[in-house]
Amino acid sequence: MNPQRAAWLFLAPALLVLGLFFLLPVIAALALSLTDYDLYALADIRDLRFVALGNYWELLHRPLFWSALGHTLYFVLVGVPLSIVASLGAALLLNSPLARCKPLFRTALFAPVVTTVVAVAVIWRYLFNTKYGLANYALGGLGIHPVDWLGDPRWAMPTIILFAVWKNFGYNMIIFLAALQAIPADLYEAARIDGASPLRQFRHITLPMLGPTLLMVGILTVSGYFQLFAEPFVMTEGGPLQSTTSVLYLMYEEGFKWWNLGSASAVAFLLFLIMFAVTAVMLRVARRGGEA
Template identity: 80%
Template sequence: MNRASLAGWAFAAPALVVLGVFFFLPVMAALALSLTDFDLYALADMRNLRFVALGNYLDLLQTPIFWKALWNTTYFVLVGVPLSIAVSLGAALLLNARVARFKPLFRTALFAPVVTTLVAVAVIWRYLFHTQYGLVNWALGQLGIGAVDWFGDPRWAMPTIILFAVWKNFGYNMVIFLAGLQAIPQDLYEAARIDGASRWQQFWHITLPQLGPVLLVVGVITISGYFQLFAEPYVMTRGDPLQSTVSVLYFMFEEGFKWWTLGRASAVAFLLFLIILAITAVLLRFGRRKELV
């Protein structure tokens, strides 16, 4: 090994140590736990711990609530991710427009929900969507529409959480899209205008292709984040009504810290990890094919 390689490893060593101690070791420990029946009894006396191999995983696949939680999470991702990306891109396009004024003010205002405390804004949203006293139902009443039980009706609980999550998180992607839009050469738009292209044609044939790598990154980040849905149902609905807002992570939390079946909870975490890994791999492969084309 030459001096350059030794110097590289020396500079990378602190980061590798941090990753090993705070990431790889906990992951390996959780993987080991998922292969055991580690629960409250084993926590009290390690002699009660038994190795069950893939028993936790097989048991989870036969548990109806796990499949319901997986469907709730998938529904949240399928609806929330496209909506979040669309709102983020729309806000970035408005901020990037030449006629836009007070851009720093609006950029700060739109990004503010990202840095606000989730619990605080969740409480405010609960009041806004309150069945009897909420501002949303009051506005619907002015239009002659009856009150909706937003958090008590299984049909509306998850859509309300999706709306909250999109509002809370779209500012992060907006900043990424804004940076991508500002990196597109203006000569392309000028040439398109000279050729008589409409704004929609410019967006479809210039903006979107040029934003391809940015869209891929935003898609991977957003999908990974939305699959880890936990805080919103935990704060706003506690998984109700009728378990319509139980997510995979919320189910894992209850398995681990309500029923103290830590082995099953670790198995849930690794199943979710495999799902996110598979979807991310498909997205990256699709993006790589697009680049080759």
Template identity: 85%
Template sequence: MNTSRAAWLFLAPALIVLGMFFLLPVLAALILSLTDYDLYALADIRNLRFVGLENYWTLLHRPLFWSALGHTVYFVAVGVPLSLIASLGAAMLLNSPLARCKPFFRTALFAPVVTTVVAVAVIWRYLFNTKYGLVNSVLDGIGVAPIDWLGDPHWSMPTIILFAVWKNFGYNMIIFMAGLQAIPADLYEAARIDGASALRQFQHITLPMLKPTMVMVSILTVSGYFQLFAEPYVMTEGGPLQSTTSVLYLMYEEGFKWWNLGSASAVAFLLFIIMFAVTAVMLRLSRRGGEV
């Protein structure tokens, strides 16, 4: 009994912090999502009304929400595989015995992760500027007409995806490197003795041994990419023609541009439900694959 009390005493500070700065705000947001909390209620709390699930019902019948969800799903569906391929490829290159100056390249490839998103996004805006951007200058040098990367609805989201992959793949690269270094070298040596090619070693040794790491990295990447906000906010402001408006960007506009805090809270919880469902499906599929 004394041991149990001591354990709770040691856990109490952390539990208090979690309760104050996580559980209470989440509970407050859930309550807000069931009200019409807006600028009028902010000025006078007596204007606040309980509306139940009306905010959710309105959002589900709002074309802009489905458009934002479509943009977010597109960003996740394209960006996550590209990020995983880039991070795994970089990890394998740095883990190769042929690689030189590994500490330098690890630091260089990881540096974008710890760089401020806003600062780097501003630089990318200049790089992809239609008139004086470096990318269009290179294309012009090889005879390709300038492309309006951030002003054309067809190119704006691919440009943001490219930026997000470059910005974040270094984090997954470090995790993959740890997973690769945990694979026994004897397995590769035995495969080489049996005459297995590098491709077969990758298929039958690297991928199966990396499966737990791959599942964890995939879930973390999907969760992070569903929360797309800073990139379109800085680079395109949700445009052009709302082609880069994500669910989180819609939540920001509802809450801090139009001051519909009840609707913004409903957007947040709808996004949470979607992310929870996708994560549950990914975990279920990974477990089913493990059983097979």
């Protein structure tokens, strides 16, 4: 058998699954975003109308969409650096020769990643409860008045960011740990012989060698944080005063609360375009930095 034909034969099952469960739904959602598909069209397909880019135009003129986008950008701009710093710090500690019980701590730090987000979000909601949460109990012991963590618009999003960083940093930690272990030990030995301090070793050896890994982790984390939904859905339900309503949460409400499926599909593709643009900028900046 022709090797090329045999390769396509082996790839066919995977391509079929991708086509049925990824490509086809994406094409269907794109088609929906160009219509006014709603509850009336769901009841009678004859009520369906083609509106072209009308859904996109309407969304761009809705203050709620821009508010949700602002909340999402705030979550990304604050949460992504915190998550990367926490991941890299934990990986450096675990990679240190002074660390003990490494398998235990590696498992403990990675455990939040594999736990169900809804379950741990419910637990965090009780931990930050205004009346009987452990967070306010600790503040009370310090003589500080209780904080309405999830009921105050000033504190709701920072609390969700803190939860997301705790929940997700372990995944990037494992990636950083693998990258750190791949750096040749001879480089650090030569640096120590030349009298380089640990800080200079980190700056001139560790960070440059981690460059490609940092880029990959950054892109993965940004794309994941742009898809903020489960945390506000469970912990605040988009409140208070819609201060934690994200773009994905807005899409959920449009599609499954108000049954404006055409508008919800348009929200999804606008979010995709934003994520694509941000990723392209990150790749371009990284390429220029590599050329310099």
